[in-house]
Amino acid sequence: MHILSTIIEALPYILEGTLVTLLLVAGALSVGFCLGVPMAVTQVYAPKPFSRLVSFYVWFFRGVPVLLLLFLFYYGLFGLMGIDVGTVGASCLVLGMTSAAYQSQIFRGAILSLPTGQLKAGRALGFTDLQSIRTIILPQALRLSIPGWSNEYSILLKDSAMCFALGTPEIMARTHFVASRTYEHLPLYITAGLIYFLITLAGVTMLRRLEQKVRIPGYNTAGM
Amino acid sequence: MKRLSCLLAALAVLCLAAGAQAKTYVNGIDANYPPFAYVSEDGKPAGFDVDSMNWIAKHMGFEVVHQPMDWDGIIPALLNKKIDMVCSGMSVSPERAAVVAFSDPYYTIQKVILVPANSPIATADAAIRGEIKLGVQRGTNEHELLETRKAQEKLKYDLRFYDSAPLAVEDLLNGRIDAIALDSAPAKDAISKGKAVKIVGTFAEDDVFGVALRKDDKELIGIINEGYKKLMADPYWKELQDKYLK
Numbered sequence: 001m002h003i004l005s006t007i008i009e010a011l012p013y014i015l016e017g018t019l020v021t022l023l024l025v026a027g028a029l030s031v032g033f034c035l036g037v038p039m040a041v042t043q044v045y046a047p048k049p050f051s052r053l054v055s056f057y058v059w060f061f062r063g064v065p066v067l068l069l070l071f072l073f074y075y076g077l078f079g080l081m082g083i084d085v086g087t088v089g090a091s092c093l094v095l096g097m098t099s100a101a102y103q104s105q106i107f108r109g110a111i112l113s114l115p116t117g118q119l120k121a122g123r124a125l126g127f128t129d130l131q132s133i134r135t136i137i138l139p140q141a142l143r144l145s146i147p148g149w150s151n152e153y154s155i156l157l158k159d160s161a162m163c164f165a166l167g168t169p170e171i172m173a174r175t176h177f178v179a180s181r182t183y184e185h186l187p188l189y190i191t192a193g194l195i196y197f198l199i200t201l202a203g204v205t206m207l208r209r210l211e212q213k214v215r216i217p218g219y220n221t222a223g224m
Numbered sequence: 225m226k227r228l229s230c231l232l233a234a235l236a237v238l239c240l241a242a243g244a245q246a247k248t249y250v251n252g253i254d255a256n257y258p259p260f261a262y263v264s265e266d267g268k269p270a271g272f273d274v275d276s277m278n279w280i281a282k283h284m285g286f287e288v289v290h291q292p293m294d295w296d297g298i299i300p301a302l303l304n305k306k307i308d309m310v311c312s313g314m315s316v317s318p319e320r321a322a323v324v325a326f327s328d329p330y331y332t333i334q335k336v337i338l339v340p341a342n343s344p345i346a347t348a349d350a351a352i353r354g355e356i357k358l359g360v361q362r363g364t365n366e367h368e369l370l371e372t373r374k375a376q377e378k379l380k381y382d383l384r385f386y387d388s389a390p391l392a393v394e395d396l397l398n399g400r401i402d403a404i405a406l407d408s409a410p411a412k413d414a415i416s417k418g419k420a421v422k423i424v425g426t427f428a429e430d431d432v433f434g435v436a437l438r439k440d441d442k443e444l445i446g447i448i449n450e451g452y453k454k455l456m457a458d459p460y461w462k463e464l465q466d467k468y469l470k
Contacts, residue, residue, distance in 0.1 A: 013267035075300040087306075167252070167293040167301070177263035177292065180256035180390040183417050 003187045010178040010188065017174040018195060024091055024160040024170060025203075029153060031096025036103030037142075041133055043104065044111050054104065061101035067162050070094050074166050091163035099156055106148040110141035143214055150207035154200045161196075171195055248287040249444065251277055252307035255292035256388035258413045259468040260313035260433075263292065272468040276330070277311045277435075279460055280451030295388075296363055299324060302436060308444060313409065315365040315431040325439045327448045329432035330456075334408040335366055337427050340396060341420040345403055348425030355380040356402035359392040366405045369428055393419060407431070409469060 043054045061069070074090045085093065114137060122132030164173035175192040179185040253261040253269060264270035269290035281288040291307055301307050302324060315333070316326045337348040345351050351358065352373075358381040360367050370383055384401050386392040389410035396404055397419065404411075411423055435452075437445050455461050 009265055013263070016267065071297065071300075074306075075297070075304050079304050165294045165297055167291055167297070167306075169292065173292070174263070174267075176388070177255045180388055181258055181262045181264070183390055183393065183414065183419060185391065185394045 003184055006178075006182050006184050007187055007191050010182070011191070013178065014171060014174050014188075014192065014195065017169055017171040018199070020088065020168065021157070021160050021170040022199070023088065024095060024163060024168070025153065025157050027088075027092030028095035028099050028156050028160070031093060032099030032103045032152070032156075035097065035100035037107055037138070039100060039104035040107035040111060040141075041138075043108050045129065045133065058101045058104060061098045066095070066098055066159050067165055069098060070162060070165050087163075087166045087168045091160070091166055091168045095156060095159060095163070098159075099152060102152055102155075103149070106145050106152065107141060109148070110144040111137060113144060114140055143211075143216070146207055146211040146214075150204050153203050153207065157196065157200055157203070246285055246287050248289060249281075249308040250306075251288055251290050251312070252293040252298050252301055252310045253290050253312040254295045254298065254388075256295075256390060257313050257410060258390070259409060261290075261292075272464055273311045273313060275464055275468075276452075276455060279455055279458075279464075280448065283454055284447050284451045286447070295361075299436070302438060305438070308437070308441070309448065310436040311448075313407065313433055314436050315407075316434045317365050317368065317431075319368065320436065323439075324436045325441070325445055326434035326436055327445060328452060329434050330452050331433040332430050333433060334426045334430050335369075335428040336406065336408045336411050336423045337425060338393070338396065338404045338406060338411045338414070338421050339402065339424055340399075341422050343402070343422075343424075345424060348427040351403045351405075351424065352379060352381065352427050354402075355382075357382050357384055357400070359384045359386055359395060359401040359404040361386050361389055361392060361406065364406075365431055366407075366428075370405055390414070393421065396421060412469075 039054045039057070043051045043058075046054075064072075070091065073094045074087070078084070078090060078093075083090075118136055119129065119132050122136055123129070127136070160170055161172035163170055164176070167173075171192055175188050179188045182188070251274075253271075253274065255261055255263045255269060257271075259271055260273045261269065261271040269292060274290050277288050277290070293301055293307070298307075298310055298312075299320065302310055310324075313331075313333075314320070316329060320326070337345075337351045339345045339351065345354065345356070358370065360370055360383055362385040367383075367385070370381070373379060374381065374383070384392075384395075386395065389404070389406050392401070392404045392406065393410075393414045395401055403424075405427055408423070408426075411421075414421055415423070435448050437448065
């Protein structure tokens with residue numbers, strides 16, 4: 001009974017952290033999307049030096065732990081560059097830049113799965129390459145990316161727990177604070193786990209719905 | 225557009241007004257360190273250090289915001305001006321004093337050994353010289369000290385590191401470690417919360433707590449030292465100790 005009352009008492013405080021976590025995930029996914037799509041296009045279609053540059057970016061961000069990147073950017077690079085966006089902003093940016101590396105590969109895979117003839121067909125119709133990519137390739141590729149992208153959502157959600165390293169008051173940090181005061185570590189961690197589970201479930205379900213909703217009836221790539 | 229510029233102007237005026245009123249300093253705290261700093265039931269920073277600094281802020285004419293941080297990153301945050309001070313049970317040590325400035329000491333704390341209530345370990349010396357698993361919070365003075373002593377005196381304990389004292393207490397009760405080396409305040413906090421643990425003695429000389437500040441921030445160093453002088457002369461100082469440290 002005592003444990004239950006501790007959890008109930010702590011719940012509003014931890015749920016406030018849920019908003020921070022959701023903000024982190026939404027921000028990071030957006031940053032990752034905005035960087036990831038051009039990166040994927042560059043990697044597939046741009047001349048060698050540019051695609052090499054993107055490959056290097058992807059190699060770097062996939063090769064270094066998120067926790068290290070958080071420290072590196074927040075205490076080091078952002079300071080040198082004179083960027084001060086607060087802890088939540090910095091967490092969003094770092095998670096977003098990491099996510100961009102992964103997202104770009106999701107989009108690249110989707111673009112590569114499309115028949116190469118589409119770009120040529122576009123040219124034959126008088127489209128510039130950029131026009132073809134924007135109006136023919138990407139609308140298909142992005143639809144194909146949704147399943148892989150929902151993976152990225154759940155991974156980012158869990159990575160966001162590391163942002164406490166910068167003092168970002170998200171779910172995990174708050175759970176830890178309450179546990180330190182009450183010494184009810186296990187029940188509180190289980191509570192936090194349930195919250196993460198529910199957010200994952202809700203997000204993945206929503207993305208599944210989106211996938212159904214934007215599907216083009218009768219469309220498949222196999223016949224092309 | 226017009227509305228937006230109005231809003232911006234209002235905001236700018238507000239900022240200026242706030243700036244003129246009082247300076248706001250950010251105090252980085254380790255909110256996993258009761259009773260010196262923690263997060264209370266209503267989600268606000270609380271504790272001996274938080275209340276002390278609030279009193280000092282009020283009487284020295286500045287605003288203070290308490291920012292819970294990860295202990296591992298708290299000194300980099302201070303040096304990078306993400307925060308302005310660390311008033312959160314920080315022991316003064318030569319290693320730390322090399323990079324940050326400390327205020328005058330405001331509290332003396334013992335370094336104790338905590339064991340389960342039914343443990344066969346009877347003294348701190350027995351713990352330190354025994355072949356035991358000894359828990360310690362990572363990045364603390366105790367951590368430094370125990371590593372140095374282990375190497376110098378060829379002691380046999382096996383150090384296990386934790387993010388916070390309460391987590392170490394939890395693992396002590398789980399039976400994964402035999403004893404914890406920590407400050408007396410969090411040890412007493414665990415006991416007062418009904419945990420089946422006991423203190424068997426001190427294992428090192430006492431430490432003093434000071435407020436960590438940037439070395440070039442001479443103005444704030446002066447304000448904080450002056451503030452503590454006032455606070456210690458006030459009956460509120462005794463009240464705070466009774467409230468948190470009994």
